Amino acid sequence: MKHALRNPLCWGLTLLVLINMYVIVYYAPVEKTMGLVQKVFYFHVASAWVGLLALTVVFGASLSYLWKRTSRSNHLALASAEIGTVFISCTLLTGPLWAYPIWNTWWTWDPRLTTTLVLWFMYAAYIALQGGGASEVRRRLAAVYGIICFVNVPLVFFSARWWRSIHPVVISSQGMALEPPMRAAMFFSVGVFSLLYIYLLQLRLKALDLEERVQRLKAELFV
Amino acid sequence: MAEFWRRIWILYRKDLLEEFRSMDHLWSTVVFGTMLVFVFSFAVQLADVSTRQVFPAVLWVSIFFLSVVALQRSFAKEKESAVMDALLLACGERSLLFYGKFLFSFTLLLLLEAVVVPLFWIFLDVDGAGVNLGLFAAAVLAGSWGLAAVGTLLNGITSQLPSARLLFPILAFPLLIPLLIGVVLCTQGALAGQGRSTMGWLYLVFVFDLLFTILPLVLFDYILEG
Amino acid sequence: MAQQNALEVRQLRKQLGHKQILKAVTFAAVTGELVAITGANGAGKTTLLRVIAGLARPSGGEVLWNGSSLRLDSRQAAYVSHQPILYGSLTVQENLEFFGRLYGTADPAKLQELLELVGLWLYRLEPAAVLSRGMQQRLAIARALIAEPALILYDEPFTSLDENGREILRQVLENRRPRAVQLLVTHALEHLQGLPFREIRLEEGRSVPKEAAHG
Numbered sequence: 001m002k003h004a005l006r007n008p009l010c011w012g013l014t015l016l017v018l019i020n021m022y023v024i025v026y027y028a029p030v031e032k033t034m035g036l037v038q039k040v041f042y043f044h045v046a047s048a049w050v051g052l053l054a055l056t057v058v059f060g061a062s063l064s065y066l067w068k069r070t071s072r073s074n075h076l077a078l079a080s081a082e083i084g085t086v087f088i089s090c091t092l093l094t095g096p097l098w099a100y101p102i103w104n105t106w107w108t109w110d111p112r113l114t115t116t117l118v119l120w121f122m123y124a125a126y127i128a129l130q131g132g133g134a135s136e137v138r139r140r141l142a143a144v145y146g147i148i149c150f151v152n153v154p155l156v157f158f159s160a161r162w163w164r165s166i167h168p169v170v171i172s173s174q175g176m177a178l179e180p181p182m183r184a185a186m187f188f189s190v191g192v193f194s195l196l197y198i199y200l201l202q203l204r205l206k207a208l209d210l211e212e213r214v215q216r217l218k219a220e221l222f223v
Numbered sequence: 224m225a226e227f228w229r230r231i232w233i234l235y236r237k238d239l240l241e242e243f244r245s246m247d248h249l250w251s252t253v254v255f256g257t258m259l260v261f262v263f264s265f266a267v268q269l270a271d272v273s274t275r276q277v278f279p280a281v282l283w284v285s286i287f288f289l290s291v292v293a294l295q296r297s298f299a300k301e302k303e304s305a306v307m308d309a310l311l312l313a314c315g316e317r318s319l320l321f322y323g324k325f326l327f328s329f330t331l332l333l334l335l336e337a338v339v340v341p342l343f344w345i346f347l348d349v350d351g352a353g354v355n356l357g358l359f360a361a362a363v364l365a366g367s368w369g370l371a372a373v374g375t376l377l378n379g380i381t382s383q384l385p386s387a388r389l390l391f392p393i394l395a396f397p398l399l400i401p402l403l404i405g406v407v408l409c410t411q412g413a414l415a416g417q418g419r420s421t422m423g424w425l426y427l428v429f430v431f432d433l434l435f436t437i438l439p440l441v442l443f444d445y446i447l448e449g
Numbered sequence: 450m451a452q453q454n455a456l457e458v459r460q461l462r463k464q465l466g467h468k469q470i471l472k473a474v475t476f477a478a479v480t481g482e483l484v485a486i487t488g489a490n491g492a493g494k495t496t497l498l499r500v501i502a503g504l505a506r507p508s509g510g511e512v513l514w515n516g517s518s519l520r521l522d523s524r525q526a527a528y529v530s531h532q533p534i535l536y537g538s539l540t541v542q543e544n545l546e547f548f549g550r551l552y553g554t555a556d557p558a559k560l561q562e563l564l565e566l567v568g569l570w571l572y573r574l575e576p577a578a579v580l581s582r583g584m585q586q587r588l589a590i591a592r593a594l595i596a597e598p599a600l601i602l603y604d605e606p607f608t609s610l611d612e613n614g615r616e617i618l619r620q621v622l623e624n625r626r627p628r629a630v631q632l633l634v635t636h637a638l639e640h641l642q643g644l645p646f647r648e649i650r651l652e653e654g655r656s657v658p659k660e661a662a663h664g
Binding site: 226230233234237240241244245300305306308309311312313314448 | 499502503504505506526527528530532533534535536537538539543547548550551552553589592
């Protein structure tokens, strides 16, 4: 905690998050048809984008791991997957929060939401496969799986979209009128959430690195 | 190149030989399949729902579960007796193992479906009028292809981990979603007798199959590295 | 005249998890040599063989075969492990045929010769699972020899063999000498009695050549 308080990035981020709250609540105009509840949308979309960003990082780190086999790459992938899961969970939780008051249904098979759900399962499976991330075998296999998942995402998205196009769902963000201030608020939210992701990633990476060092020292001592 | 195919054929034949030598695993999987048919048909009847409407969904969910059970054995023999080392040395090229096992899994799935699909047809009382059989058969074939490919790929992964029984379905599920969407909608279209409009879904399944048939060429080396 | 091959291992490192199993292994061997690799349990002997065979990736250093570090062509290297590595439900003959075909050499006369060499011809139609450990090991040896490998790696091969089997293995080792580089991991050097070999000891993951002209 003390370390966090001294870290300027932590202070800066706290400030940004507070500004973001202000932007969402006060700056962004209240949507015409949906009312105040619509503001959940800013959290919803920002989390979703970060969730996808995290998977991209997993993909990149997995490729890097298969090529260079550094602990760093593996830790980056694992940390990104863990944090990605958190953001995706936010997306999945805010979805129904937004949908129920407005459209009176908890879940909509909106293609983006469906893809997000699949992403959640991919992350969960990836983390299960890593199993802590110590074994070289598991790291390698997880890296392969991470790559497979990323390549699969476009397929998931498009198949869900084509499916929905033949059973058009009235429920979608297209139903919203996005005025410029709202667009600005959305981009700002996405930006802040991304920075939050990077910060959390750093924290988690440090923890994973330390853990590995401890394990290595232990292994050398107890030989 | 011919050498590649020749070796795949040898691997495939060996797997078939082994499997048919002791039929008990195959037999219990068939029984499991018929059990799935029975349970699903029964539940659907209880719910008093139009069976023809649920047929695509019920059929493919069953096939998915069946494949999880049937395909778990892909690398089982190699795992049991540590033969993998000898096999890897004899093959050299890791992807050979993938294609050999894939063919075997594909054959196995088709055999199981030859039993399960007609049973579902009967139990769910699907009347054959207006059904596009060609399209239906294509959907089953292409769907099984994708299942066998993903199954073999993931079994390559889980075979490296000793205690990973539950891991296989967990890994498979997110990847199989596009396939599920494609085959269910294609089957639905086939049942309704539609041809042209349903082809799109078949193409989706083809793309999926292609991806998971080509990807192992590169990735399997990393999976079976050791 | 058999081709002269040279195996060279340079500063090989292998890390498994957090442990450095191999720290710096360096040695060389050419066709006609039998190199015995000894060391305490856990010294990394099996790991070393697996890395050389290409079954495991080194964390550092290199394995050179005739000067180039390409992964050994599958037909060049054979591996005899101390575990039974066979297909239990296939017969002795089918096991051998399967691997033979993979290597591209399934001449029945040749297979018969190999089976007779290891004393398993009479058991050729038995499923491999019913054989005793010693006989399975002999089958594994036959399997390793199918493709006339230029590099043969033995991991504690004498472990499950009876006196008869050990004599067979000694004959194989001597028989293959002019055509292959042979690396043999063992605890018991006395089994190599009568055969000229060179010893390399693995201590704490490092190779220590032992001055020896045993045999």
